[in-house]
Amino acid sequence: MPAMPAIDVVSDASVALKWFHAEGEEEVPQARALIAAHQARTVALLVLDLTAYEVGNALMRGRAKATAAQVATVLGALDEICPAVRPDADELRLASELAERHDLTLYDAAYAAVADSRGATLATLDRALLKAGLGSRPSELSQQLASPAAEGPKRRRPR
Amino acid sequence: MISVPDDLLERIDRAAGERRTSRSAFLQEAARRELGWPDPVAIDAALERARAALAGSGRFESAKLIRADRDARDARDRRR
Numbered sequence: 001m002p003a004m005p006a007i008d009v010v011s012d013a014s015v016a017l018k019w020f021h022a023e024g025e026e027e028v029p030q031a032r033a034l035i036a037a038h039q040a041r042t043v044a045l046l047v048l049d050l051t052a053y054e055v056g057n058a059l060m061r062g063r064a065k066a067t068a069a070q071v072a073t074v075l076g077a078l079d080e081i082c083p084a085v086r087p088d089a090d091e092l093r094l095a096s097e098l099a100e101r102h103d104l105t106l107y108d109a110a111y112a113a114v115a116d117s118r119g120a121t122l123a124t125l126d127r128a129l130l131k132a133g134l135g136s137r138p139s140e141l142s143q144q145l146a147s148p149a150a151e152g153p154k155r156r157r158p159r
Numbered sequence: 160m161i162s163v164p165d166d167l168l169e170r171i172d173r174a175a176g177e178r179r180t181s182r183s184a185f186l187q188e189a190a191r192r193e194l195g196w197p198d199p200v201a202i203d204a205a206l207e208r209a210r211a212a213l214a215g216s217g218r219f220e221s222a223k224l225i226r227a228d229r230d231a232r233d234a235r236d237r238r239r
Contacts, residue, residue: 012225013221013225014221014222014225014226015221017221017224017225018221019206019209020206020209020210020212020213021210021213021216021219021221022210023216023217023218023219024217024218024219024220025219025220025221026220026222035202035206038202039199039202039203040199041196044196054225054228054229055225057228058221058224058225058227058228059213059216061228062219062224062227062228063217063219063224064213064216064217064219064224065216066212066213066216069212070212070213070216073208073209073212074209074212074213076205076208076209077205077206077208077209078209080197080201080202080205081197081202081205081206082197105229105232105233105236107229107232107233108229125221125222126222126225126226126229127222127226128226128229
């Protein structure tokens with residue numbers, strides 16, 4: 001049983017990729033602490049359907065030059081770790097509003113919209129989302145999880 | 160007792176049929192994925208497989224890779 005009520009955390013691809021890769025990365029222990037909390041059921045981790053495409057594309061076309069087999073293994077693991085949700089119509093409407101308000105791409109804003117509509121915190125290391133104040137760094141989240149009495153991530157609310 | 164609009168029920172049945180499963184099994188799977196509490200042992204195994212797959216893939220910062228990918232995608236969209 002969880003030690004405390006679960007909170008929902010939406011992780012974007014910039015954090016999710018650190019679950020699998022560490023060399024040259026910042027905030028790896030903090031990003032991976034989210035998975036440990038998910039396993040302990042103190043955090044309910046979610047990603048978006050978009051996350052798999054972002055992770056896969058970054059691995060294949062970025063510096064990693066990953067093979068199809070490597071990417072398939074990573075995406076299979078991502079699918080096993082936490083659910084991938086598809087934004088619904090209301091969330092896409094909110095995403096478009098956030099994109100307009102903060103001059104973000106709709107892809108970026110979709111993460112923030114899903115987190116907001118589900119009473120979740122967005123874990124990200126993306127500079128645009130952080131600058132817009134729409135997400136928290138894993139290091140901030142892990143501090144808040146360690147000190148739940150402090151100003152922390154949103155608690156799961158009834159749906 | 161739950162209530163589901165007819166149009167959604169139609170979509171559920173269509174998707175269940177495509178997957179050759181029952182409506183009940185489809186809804187259970189959807190709930191499991193939505194609520195998502197995977198087995199911690201399965202998570203560890205998945206992590207181990209993926210980390211082994213990426214071992215030796217070199218030094219990079221994921222946030223920069225993802226940002227570059229998002230910016231490139233956005234630039235392509237703006238040119239359309």
